[in-house]
Amino acid sequence: MTDQASDYAAEAGQQPDGWLRRFRNLEPINLLWILLIAILCVLVIWPIGFLLKVSFEDPSTGAFTLQNYVEAYGRWRYLEALINSCLLGLCTAALCVVFAVPMAWAVSRTNMPAKWFAWASVLGAFILPPYLTSIGWILIAGPNSGWLNEGWQWLTGSETPLFNIYSFFGMVLMIALNAFPFIFLFTKAGLDMISTEMEEAAAILGSPTWYTSLKITLPLVWPSILGGIIIVFLESIALFGVPAILGIPARINVVTTQLFQFFGYPFRMEVAAAYSMPLLLITVSLIWVQRLLLNRKGFVTQTGKGGERRELDIGAWKWVLLAWCGFVGLLAMYLPGYTMVVASFSEAWGKGLNASNLTLQNYYDVLFVSKLTQEAIVNSFLFAGLAAFGALGLALCVAYIVTRNLIPFASVLAFLCMAPFVIPGIVLAIGFYAAYAPPPLGLYGTAAIIVVAFMARFLPISYGTAAAGMRSINPEMEEAVRVLGGGRFTAIRHVVAPLLKKTLFAGFLLVFIPATRELSAAIFLVGPNTRVMSVLIFDMTEEGRFEAVAAIGCIILVTTTFFVWLGFKLVGRDFMMRTPR
Amino acid sequence: MSKLDLRGISKHYGEAVAVDQIDLSIEEGEFVSLLGPSGCGKTTTLRMIAGFIRPTGGTISMGDRVLSSAQTSLPPERRDMSMIFQSYAIWPNMTVAQNVGFGLKLRKLSKPEIDRQVKDILRITRMDHLADRYPAELSGGQQQRVALARAIVVRPGVLLLDEPLSNLDANLREEMRFEIRRLHDEFGITTVYVTHDQGEAMVASDRIAVMNNGRIEQVDTPFDLYNHPRSRFVAGFIGRTNLVGATRVNGGLDFGGYKVDAKYFSAEVGNREGEMEFSVRPQLLRLIAEPSQAVQGRPVVPSVIEERSYLGENWDYVVRPEGARQSLRVSALPSDLHDVGARVFLEFDPAGMVVL
Numbered sequence: 050m051t052d053q054a055s056d057y058a059a060e061a062g063q064q065p066d067g068w069l070r071r072f073r074n075l076e077p078i079n080l081l082w083i084l085l086i087a088i089l090c091v092l093v094i095w096p097i098g099f100l101l102k103v104s105f106e107d108p109s110t111g112a113f114t115l116q117n118y119v120e121a122y123g124r125w126r127y128l129e130a131l132i133n134s135c136l137l138g139l140c141t142a143a144l145c146v147v148f149a150v151p152m153a154w155a156v157s158r159t160n161m162p163a164k165w166f167a168w169a170s171v172l173g174a175f176i177l178p179p180y181l182t183s184i185g186w187i188l189i190a191g192p193n194s195g196w197l198n199e200g201w202q203w204l205t206g207s208e209t210p211l212f213n214i215y216s217f218f219g220m221v222l223m224i225a226l227n228a229f230p231f232i233f234l235f236t237k238a239g240l241d242m243i244s245t246e247m248e249e250a251a252a253i254l255g256s257p258t259w260y261t262s263l264k265i266t267l268p269l270v271w272p273s274i275l276g277g278i279i280i281v282f283l284e285s286i287a288l289f290g291v292p293a294i295l296g297i298p299a300r301i302n303v304v305t306t307q308l309f310q311f312f313g314y315p316f317r318m319e320v321a322a323a324y325s326m327p328l329l330l331i332t333v334s335l336i337w338v339q340r341l342l343l344n345r346k347g348f349v350t351q352t353g354k355g356g357e358r359r360e361l362d363i364g365a366w367k368w369v370l371l372a373w374c375g376f377v378g379l380l381a382m383y384l385p386g387y388t389m390v391v392a393s394f395s396e397a398w399g400k401g402l403n404a405s406n407l408t409l410q411n412y413y414d415v416l417f418v419s420k421l422t423q424e425a426i427v428n429s430f431l432f433a434g435l436a437a438f439g440a441l442g443l444a445l446c447v448a449y450i451v452t453r454n455l456i457p458f459a460s461v462l463a464f465l466c467m468a469p470f471v472i473p474g475i476v477l478a479i480g481f482y483a484a485y486a487p488p489p490l491g492l493y494g495t496a497a498i499i500v501v502a503f504m505a506r507f508l509p510i511s512y513g514t515a516a517a518g519m520r521s522i523n524p525e526m527e528e529a530v531r532v533l534g535g536g537r538f539t540a541i542r543h544v545v546a547p548l549l550k551k552t553l554f555a556g557f558l559l560v561f562i563p564a565t566r567e568l569s570a571a572i573f574l575v576g577p578n579t580r581v582m583s584v585l586i587f588d589m590t591e592e593g594r595f596e597a598v599a600a601i602g603c604i605i606l607v608t609t610t611f612f613v614w615l616g617f618k619l620v621g622r623d624f625m626m627r628t629p630r
Numbered sequence: 631m632s633k634l635d636l637r638g639i640s641k642h643y644g645e646a647v648a649v650d651q652i653d654l655s656i657e658e659g660e661f662v663s664l665l666g667p668s669g670c671g672k673t674t675t676l677r678m679i680a681g682f683i684r685p686t687g688g689t690i691s692m693g694d695r696v697l698s699s700a701q702t703s704l705p706p707e708r709r710d711m712s713m714i715f716q717s718y719a720i721w722p723n724m725t726v727a728q729n730v731g732f733g734l735k736l737r738k739l740s741k742p743e744i745d746r747q748v749k750d751i752l753r754i755t756r757m758d759h760l761a762d763r764y765p766a767e768l769s770g771g772q773q774q775r776v777a778l779a780r781a782i783v784v785r786p787g788v789l790l791l792d793e794p795l796s797n798l799d800a801n802l803r804e805e806m807r808f809e810i811r812r813l814h815d816e817f818g819i820t821t822v823y824v825t826h827d828q829g830e831a832m833v834a835s836d837r838i839a840v841m842n843n844g845r846i847e848q849v850d851t852p853f854d855l856y857n858h859p860r861s862r863f864v865a866g867f868i869g870r871t872n873l874v875g876a877t878r879v880n881g882g883l884d885f886g887g888y889k890v891d892a893k894y895f896s897a898e899v900g901n902r903e904g905e906m907e908f909s910v911r912p913q914l915l916r917l918i919a920e921p922s923q924a925v926q927g928r929p930v931v932p933s934v935i936e937e938r939s940y941l942g943e944n945w946d947y948v949v950r951p952e953g954a955r956q957s958l959r960v961s962a963l964p965s966d967l968h969d970v971g972a973r974v975f976l977e978f979d980p981a982g983m984v985v986l
Contacts, residue, residue, distance in 0.1 A: 525719035531706040532680055532713040533733035533784060539707075543732070547723035 082456050085446055089465040092443075092505040096480030097472065100329075103483040104322035120317075121324035130302040131327060137220060137292070137303055138282040144225035145232045145281045148377050150274065152229075153236035155370040158266070160360040163371060170378025171230045176609050177382055178566040179227040180290030180586060181602045183214075185385020186223060187294070188392050188595060190214040196388075215299040223291045226381040228284050232277035239273025240266070245359045258361065272342045279339040283332050287473030289569040290583070294590050304328055305475050305569070312573055322483060325476045333471045386606065392599035411600035422601060424578070425585040430608075432496065432581060433564035436503030437511075441556045443504070444511035445519075449545075452519040453527075466512035469505050474569035477506055482573050494576015506570050507560040514559055518552030555620040562612050566605060633658040633820045634679070634788055638688035639698075641674050641844075648674045650844035651688065656788075656822065661814050662849075663823040663831035666841035667867070673792055675841070676824045680713055680790055681706035692787065712781035713790040716797065718773045720765040726752070726776050727761040733784035751783040754816070755809075771802045778810070782817060789814075791823045795830060807833040828868050832856075840864050862986050865909035872910040872958045873986075878903050887953040890929045894980045907986045912961035914982035917947065917974045924977050933976040935968050949976055 107114045121127060152170070155161040177185075190197045190212045198210035213219065243266060251261040289305040296306055304327070311321035363370075392398045393411050400406045415422045447462045449455075469477060481502045486493035522545060530540035546553075568583040575584050582601055589598045616624040634656040641649040649671040656662050664672040677683045679690060681697065681704055690698040697704045712733065720729055727748050734744045752758040755775045765773060774794065781789055791810070795803045811834045814821055825831050831838045832852040839849040840863070848855060848864045859865035862873060876883045882891045883900075885908075892900035899906075917935075924930045936957055937948040945966060950957035960976070968974050 523717050523719060525715040525717050526721060528680075528682060528706065529713065529715060529719035529721070529780075530732070531682075532709075532711055532790070533780070534707045534710075534736045535732075536705070536707050539736065544721050544723070548721075 079456065081446065082450065082459075082462075085443070085450070085462055088443060089462065092501065092508065093465050093468050096477060096484045096502075096505070097468075099484035100322050100325070100476070100480035103319050104326065106319060108319045117319045117323040118326075121320045126302065127307060127324065130304050130307040133217075133302060134286045134304040134328075137217070137224070138285040140217075140221040141224045141228060141285040142232075142278045142281045144221055145229040146274065146278065148225060148229040149232035149277070150236055151370060152374050152377065153233050153240060154262070154266075155367070155374065157237045157240035158262075158361050159363045159367060159370065161363075161367040161370050161374075166371065166378070167233075167374040170374055170381060171233055172613070173378060173382025173386070174227055174230050176606065176613060177227070177386060178290070178568070178583070178605070179223060179288060180294055180568060180583065180590075181389065181605065182226055182381065182385050183223045183291050183294045184586070184590060184595065184598055184602060185389045186214050186219070187590075188388045188398055188599075189384060190219070194398060215295050217299075217301055219299075220291050220295050220301070222380075223295065224285045224288060225281075226377075228281045229377065229381070231280045231284070232274065235273045235277030235280070236270055239270035243269050248361070258363070276339050276343045279335050279342075283335055283473070286331065287328060287475055287569065289475055289572060290587065293572075293587060308475060308479065309572065318479070318483060321479055325473075325479050328473050329471075329476050332473055332476075336471045389599045389602050389606070392596055393603045395596055398595055398599075411596045415597055415600045415604070421580070422582075422585060422597075425580045425582045426601075426604065428496070428579055429565050429581040429583070432500050432503060432579075433561050433567075435500045436507065436564050437557050437560035439500065440504045440508050440511040440560050441515065441553065444508060444515040444556065445549075445553075448512060448515035448519040449541075452516065453524060463512070463516070467509050469507075470509035474506050474567065475573075478502055478570040478573040481505070481570075486574075493574070494579055496579050499571060499574050499579055499581070502570050502574055503560075503564045503567060506567065507564060510559050510563075511556050514552055514556035518549050518556070521552075522548050551620055555616065555624060558612055558616045558620075558624075562609055562616075565609070633660070633692065634822070635691045636675070636679070636688065637691075639675065639678060639685050639690060640687035641671070641678060641683060642686045647844050649678070649685075652841075652844075652846050654839055654846060654849065656820060659818045659820055661811070661821045661823065661834060661836045663825060663835040663838045664841055665825055665828060665831040665838050665867075668826060670841040671844040672824045672826075672841050676790055676792055676822060679788070679822060680711060681709050710787040711790055712784055712786035712788075713792065714777045714781050714794045716793045718777040718794075718797075720768075720773050720776050720780075722765045725762050725764055726757060726768070729765070729776055730780045730783055733780065737784065747783055751779045755779045755782075755813070770798055771806070774798060774802075774806060775809075778813060782813060782819065785817070786819060789819045789821045791821065793825055794823075795825070795827070803827075803830070810834055832868075840867060842867070857982075858984060859909055859986065862907065862909075865984065865986060870912055870959065870961075872908075872912065872915075874908045874910055874956065874958070875905065876908060877905050885951070886955045888931050888951045890931070890978065894927065894929045894978075895983075896980070899980075899983075899985055902985070909984045909986055910958065910978070911982060912946075912959045913944075914979045915949075915958060915960040916977040916979075917949065917960055917962055917966055917968055918977055919974060921975050924975070928980065929978050930975045931978070933974055935970050935972050935974060938968070938970055940964075949974070951976055 104117055105113055105115070107116065152167050156164050156167050161167075187195065189195050190210075192198060192210045192213045192215065195210070195214065197212065201207065201211035214223075247265055247269065248261050251265050252258070256264070286304060289309065292301070292303045292306045293309065295301075296303060304324070308321050308325060311317045311324065394408060395406050396408045396410065397406065416426075417423075444466060447459075447466050451459045451463045472480075481498060482493070484490075485498050485501075492498040526544050526548070527537075527540040530544055531537065535543070566583055567581075568587065571581050571584050572587070575581060580588075582605055586598050586601055589601075613624075634654075636652055636654040639649060639652045639654075640647070652671075652675060654662070664675055666672045674683060678685050678698060684703040685698050685700060687700055689696055692709070696702070697709055721732070724732065730751060731744045731748045734747055739747070748761070749758065752761055755778055757772065757775050757779060760768065760772060760776075765776065768776065777794070794810070795806050798806060807830050810823075814834070823831070823834060835852060837849055837851055838855055840847045840855065842863045848860045850858070855864060855868050859868060859871075865871050866873065874885055876885050878884075879889065882889045883895070883906075894900075917933075918924060918930070921930045931951040933949045933951040933954075935947055936950050939946045942964075944964060945960075945962040947960040947962055947968065948957050949960050958976070962968075
């Protein structure tokens with residue numbers, strides 16, 4: 050405090066004019082601003098700048114060229130991958146709507162019993178990362194050893210499997226089972242805003258319930274649903290895990306797996322950079338469209354709480370809807386989760402469920418024998434913890450400066466914090482690779498590059514949480530400290546920090562949880578000593594070691610569940626269930 | 631010498647002018663209110679005094695020390711002031727006692743001394759039984775008292791209040807007006823009070839500065855503001871009034887359709903040339919049935935009742951003097967009954983008619 054006091058004494062008016070005073074007036078806050086800009090450059094501007102630069106550069110001479118683009122789009126195979134990605138996104142979004150809209154309607158508007166049941170399905174889908182869902186389902190519906198197909202062939206004597214998970218539809222199903230919560234949350238948020246009076250106004254004119262729901266309710270939430278569809282579409286086209294695990298064996302190429310192949314042999318980073326542009330452009334423009342949609346005026350759905358809501362009595366249909374919620378939960382969570390748990394305790398999955406097949410060996414190997422898995426587990430939590438800590442610290446500084454309007458152009462900082470939101474993780478990773486992996490920095494395979502990339506990837510989540518927390522603190526709370534004689538830092542320590550406790554906690558977990566399971570951003574950046582669980586799972590799946598994979602999967606599942614539980618316990622019911630931005 | 635001096639204080643936000651060249655001197659121990667409609671610049675002025683906003687022109691000084699000018703601004707924590715905020719800004723993470731003791735802690739008082747002073751002030755503000763409660767468990771009025779106690783306990787050089795009562799319900803508001811004045815009388819702290827409620831300002835203040843459009847229109851005691859407003863805005867903002875235009879005509883004043891003899895007015899008013907405007911308070915007009923009932927020396931004008939409404943404590947009549955273009959509002963006792971359409975006589979009190 051004494052430093053600051055002397056600073057301020059200089060401001061009191063008795064100081065000589067000129068540069069000396071000007072220099073003393075340079076509050077610490079301005080230095081902080083410069084520091085923050087520098088950090089955000091490292092996190093956001095530099096990688097994206099390098100991505101663009103590399104895509105226009107001849108790798109050997111460094112001269113400007115369009116050759117990378119010609120190569121990236123010059124082969125049918127590559128173009129086909131682009132088309133496949135779009136198809137995948139569209140089909141997934143459609144399936145998600147089928148899964149989620151009835152659930153959202155049932156929870157928000159009807160007298161369906163046991164609504165927690167639907168919430169459990171949604172939460173389960175969030176807890177299980179898509180690559181684990183896929184692995185669970187490989188054990189269920191793999192063409193040779195999946196019990197569904199074995200059972201089917203045994204029952205009918207058929208030679209062909211009932212359902213092959215290694216297929217386009219398999220990919221769609223897996224991603225949809227993971228992404229439907231987005232549409233659920235968006236739709237429910239929209240439905241929650243519609244006053245029952247809207248429906249009653251139709252009913253009093255003689256409209257039957259189903260007609261009202263179709264003609265009044267649904268159109269009112271359509272922008273919200275569309276907003277969710279866009280998010281699901283973007284998630285699907287940017288996802289690496291599912292296409293890599295299911296698509297590569299089925300010889301279905303999509304953008305993300307193609308990008309991965311450019312990083313294989315022959316190594317073509319500059320072509321990958323050029324090839325990632327559509328992903329970036331589509332994301333940026335669709336997010337823009339989504340914002341327009343959700344900001345549109347005239348729809349009551351977006352103008353705040355729309356008065357009273359009463360639950361609609363839908364008679365026996367409520368059981369149908371409840372069954373549907375259960376069915377979706379079964380596909381998304383219970384079935385693959387259960388299968389994975391069983392597999393993790395099995396000597397060999399193919400031998401079926403019996404006492405002689407039971408073993409703890411998989412866990413023993415993973416936890417105590419294999420250095421590889423031990424390292425990966427430690428790395429995952431370490432990197433995730435550091436990234437969550439760093440992102441939160443940065444986000445808090447920026448949120449404080451922005452909400453308190455401490456310096457001009459603070460909104461630039463906020464914009465940079467939110468920018469990674471429109472950059473798919475896999476594209477960000479390529480940018481980081483381009484910027485920091487080659488000499489002179491040569492950070493490839495170091496922990497630093499992964500932690501920093503994770504920080505950048507999840508910065509928007511941190512910033513959203515931090516800014517919301519800061520906005521909820523009336524500036525007068527701090528002014529009350531200052532007017533009583535405390536400096537800004539006293540105010541932060543005694544008032545802001547204690548009031549932000551929950552926010553800090555939520556902000557940390559909201560990054561930590563996804564960061565422990567992040568695959569798309571990690572796959573290009575990990576080196577031999579910095580592998581994380583998700584990458585290891587991917588590698589071991591390629592080798593077909595499903596029992597060990599299941600054991601690691603269960604470890605992820607248990608720890609994630611624990612942290613989510615901790616979040617609910619300490620932060621409250623809102624945790625993870627707010628409408629994603 | 632005055633305690634707090636504002637000289638030519640201005641605040642510009644780009645082109646927009648929030649506060650325009652304000653001069654105001656506040657004496658030691660004085661209670662001054664800044665009164666005005668929302669957006670008049672009163673809160674900006676208060677926050678410049680507190681040091682949260684730096685003026686773009688002028689100086690604020692306390693004693694012989696310059697606190698703020700366009701070049702320098704002493705930060706709020708070094709001004710020896712305290713403030714009560716519109717939201718109270720009671721820190722929810724601290725108990726009542728911790729909230730109140732915080733300022734003392736910053737002043738590095740010993741623990742027993744802090745305890746003693748906190749106890750004292752909580753007793754004075756009648757909050758002693760709530761010392762260990764958290765703010766969330768308190769009612770709005772109680773939070774208000776905590777804010778008061780927290781601000782007063784440090785014995786600030788100047789106490790600032792930013793619309794402190796606007797979040798309370800009507801009864802509590804009335805009670806707290808007197809409470810604030812009582813505490814002021816007890817401690818004698820120089821106080822600046824911002825409000826848009828003239829009732830609050832009139833109850834508590836020694837002087838009121840009426841602000842409009844970033845300027846101070848008039849600074850006066852509540853009595854003088856009401857009875858001798860110097861501008862149309864002040865006349866209209868403090869209490870209700872009729873604003874009536876008049877022109878000098880042969881031997882009298884023409885009030886837009888009816889004439890009153892010049893002899894009724896003071897020489898100064900009666901001899902004035904050209905156009906003028908009067909503020910006539912509704913309660914200084916009287917309705918009588920016959921001209922003979924008029925008080926000696928007051929003019930009477932035949933009129934018609936146009937509207938009336940009963941407000942409980944009085945009648946609110948709208949009366950049009952015969953031939954008049956503008957009708958007048960008259961506040962009458964409940965016993966003064968006149969039907970709509972009735973012909974009555976309107977008695978003016980020239981002493982209470984203020985030329986603006």
